[in-house]
Amino acid sequence: xxxxxxxxxxxxxxxxxxxxxxxxxxxxxxxxxxxxxxxxxxxxxxxxxxxxxxxxxxxxxxxxxxxxxxxxxxxxxxxxxxxxxxxxxxxxxxxxxxxxxxxxxxxxxxxxxxxxxxxxxxxxxxxxxxxxxxxxxxxxxxxxxxxxxxxxxxxxxxxxxxxxxxxxxxxxxxxxxxxxxxxxxxxxxxxxxxxxxxxxxxxxxxxxxxxxxxxxxxxxxxxxxxxxxxxxxxxxxxxxxxxxxxxxxxxxxxxxxxxxxxxx
Ligand code: G3P
Ligand code: CA
Numbered sequence: 211x212x213x214x215x216x217x218x219x220x221x222x223x224x225x226x227x228x229x230x231x232x233x234x235x236x237x238x239x240x241x242x243x244x245x246x247x248x249x250x251x252x253x254x255x256x257x258x259x260x261x262x263x264x265x266x267x268x269x270x271x272x273x274x275x276x277x278x279x280x281x282x283x284x285x286x287x288x289x290x291x292x293x294x295x296x297x298x299x300x301x302x303x304x305x306x307x308x309x310x311x312x313x314x315x316x317x318x319x320x321x322x323x324x325x326x327x328x329x330x331x332x333x334x335x336x337x338x339x340x341x342x343x344x345x346x347x348x349x350x351x352x353x354x355x356x357x358x359x360x361x362x363x364x365x366x367x368x369x370x371x372x373x374x375x376x377x378x379x380x381x382x383x384x385x386x387x388x389x390x391x392x393x394x395x396x397x398x399x400x401x402x403x404x405x406x407x408x409x410x411x412x413x414x415x416x417x418x419x420x421x422x423x424x425x426x427x428x429x430x431x432x433x434x435x436x437x438x439x440x441x442x443x444x445x446x447x448x449x450x451x452x453x454x455x456x457x458x459x460x461x462x463x464x465x466x467x468x469x470x471x472x473x474x
Pocket of ligand 1: 228
């Protein structure tokens with residue numbers, strides 16, 4: 211009799227490097243993106259915001275204090291909001307030393323510089339606090355569309371996805387660029403009503419691991435969406451969520467996940 215073989219648990223799970231390989235290098239820098247590529251992540255997740263002069267830059271917090279030396283360079287500019295600094299000012303900052311001396315001088319990258327470092331690795335682009343940056347959705351679309359050869363190819367190969375905690379921003383982006391898959395981030399559990407409504411236009415539900423269980427995974431799948439969970443940093447947690455059937459895992463350690471997936 212012919213042997214039937216079920217797909218192994220974990221087959222097809224997408225390995226997503228959180229803020230780049232942020233366990234190995236300073237988050238949201240080109241160094242962190244390069245580590246993710248080297249560690250064979252399938253996707254890199256980064257956070258995009260806007261400078262005072264309208265440039266799109268990669269950084270997680272809405273202030274510069276935690277991940278740069280801004281307090282030394284611009285002591286009089288508290289509270290050091292990202293959106294109060296021009297790109298030329300942002301480029302004077304060191305976004306690496308806070309993480310390790312090995313990364314001293316690593317700059318705050320632009321979105322374009324981040325994309326250029328990706329090669330063929332996918333991009334999960336989080337619109338971070340877009341309510342602070344009115345109109346950023348159209349600007350992001352314009353920027354990714356202007357990178358020669360990028361967007362069409364990335365979409366054709368399923369390597370560009372947008373996501374946000376700000377659902378209205380994702381709706382706006384979906385209207386501007388309906389060809390781009392969008393993910394909705396949730397730190398608390400979305401109601402069934404919210405999920406059903408989301409399924410009419412969104413592609414992914416990307417919740418915190420703290421609110422993700424078998425029922426949520428199954429319901430998201432029933433509604434025709436995928437689910438990627440954040441942020442899983444131990445092999446034990448990764449295995450637990452692989453067994454629940456998640457589609458993607460967002461991790462600071464994509465190399466750890468890569469090894470688990472390869473051996474599963
Ligand atoms: O991709 C999920 C995750 O990035 C959301 O949380 O705070 O790291 O941007 P945060
Ligand atoms: Ca993020």
